[in-house]
Amino acid sequence: MKIRISIFVIPAIFLLLTGCTGNAPVTIDIDATIQAAISTAMQDSKPISQDVLDYSQNLQSTQIAAEMDTKIKQAIAEAKASGDLKDENLGITPTPTLSVGSGTSDGSCTNKFAYVSDVTFPDGTMTLPYTTFTKSWYIQNTGTCTWNSGYKIVYYSGDKQGTAESFPLFSSDKIAKTGESVVASVKLYAGEERNKTYTTYWAMQSDTGEVFNGGEAQNVPLSSKFGVGSQYNFYENLAGAICSDDEGLFYCGSSDRTSGRGVVFYNGSPTVESNYAGQPAIVIGTPLTEGGTTRVSFGPVQIPRGTWLRASISCRPNAPSCNANVRLLVQVEGQTAQQVTETQEFNDGFTTEWNVRLSDYGYHDQSLLYTFEVEAIGGGDLDDEIIIQVPRLTDASPIQ
DSSP, X not given: OEEXXXXXXXXXXXXXXXXXXXXXXXXXXXXXXXXXXXXXHHHOOSOOOHXXXXXXXXHHHHHHHHHHHHHHHHHHHHHHHTTOOOGGGOOOOOOSSOEEOOOOOOSSSOOOEEEEEEOSSOTTEEEOTTOEEEEEEEEEEOSSSOBOTXXXXXXXXXXXOBSSSEEESOSSSEEBOTTOEXXXXXXXXXXXXXXXXXXXXXXXXXXXXXXXXXXXXXXXXXXXXXXXSSEEESGGGGGGOEEEEXXXXXXXXXXXXXXXXXXXXXXXXXXXXXXXXXXXXXXXXXXXXXXXXXXXXXXXXXXXXXXXXXXXXXXXXXXXXXXXXXXXXXXXXXXXXXXXXXXXXEOSSOEEEEEEEGGGGXXXXXXXXXXXXXXXXXXXXXXXXXXXXXXEEESOOSOO
C-alpha cells in the first residue's frame, strides 16, 4: 500500500571500516501459507539443540569474518592509493578462514590481542528496553600462544549487562594462530530503564585461566557502550550486517555498480520519489541480471512483545525503470527464515510504509535475524535501487 509523502596507518583503517556508518495505519496483507508456517514453527515445543545453535553461530561468524576480510582489504587498498599507508605500516592480517586443531598453553607463550573493529552494535547504538543482542568485535591474535576452544571472553568491569559471566571464543575445534583474526562475541541485555547508557568491558581468558586485555601493554579491554531508548536503528548497524547477492557475499557500504553486482550502502538524507529529501536510509541495489537479488541481514537481536518493524520504501527519483520486489524476512536462530511482508516498488511518486507488529507473527522473546531482500522484476537496471528510510525496531506503534 502506498501513501503520499510531502514536498590508514591502523587508526585510519578503523575509520574506513566503520564508514558512513505520525504515519497513517497500513493494512499488511498476510499470505496464509506463510502465516501457517510461522505459526507452526512458533508453536513447536521441541527445543533447538545446542548443535543447531552452535552451527548457526559458527556459520554467522564465518560470514562476518569473510565480510570483515573484504572490508579490511578494501580499506588497505584505498589507504595505499591515497598514499596514507606504506607496506611497512601494515600490522593487521585478516584471516576469514581459521585453522582447525587443538593445543594447550604451557606457560612459555605470551597471550596478546589487538582490537581491529566493532562488528555489531558500534558504541552509541540505541536499542529497546529488555532486548538481548549479540555484540561482536573483530580481534587479532598478536601473541605467541595459539587460541583454542578453551579460550573465553569474560566480564571484566563496568555494567554487568552480559547474559553470562563468560562466553567461549569458539564452539568448535577451530583455533587462531599468531597473526590470525577472529570474531569474538558476547550476548548483552538491555535493562528496562529508558534514556540510560550502559558501558561494559570484557577481557579474554586463556585455557589456563590467564585473563588478559588488548593492546601492546595488555591494558585495553573490549568494550560496548549502548543506550536504551525507544528504537533500534538498522542503518546504524550496517557495518555489522551481512550483505550478499546471487554471486555470494560482498562489501556492505559500496555504491559502485560497475561490476554488475548488488550494492548496499548508507545515505543520510536521500531524495525519494516525491523529490522530498528523506531521512537516514539504507539503499539496496540489485545485480544487473534478470531477477537479480540483493540481501542485507542484521542480528541476532531479541525483542520484547509489542515491537514493530517500521520503514518507508521508495525508488530513487528520476529512475523510471525502477521495478523491484522488496521483502522482509525474519529468522529464529537455527530455524528457516520466513517472509513477513512484501512490496512491489516502482517509480510512481509515492512511498510505501511498512508497519509490521512482529508479535503478530509469533516473533518476540527470541533471538531473531532480520533480512531486507530486493529482487529486480525483469532485467536488472541501474534504476533498481531501493531506498529504505529509517528502518527500525520500535515500541512506537503507527497510531500515536
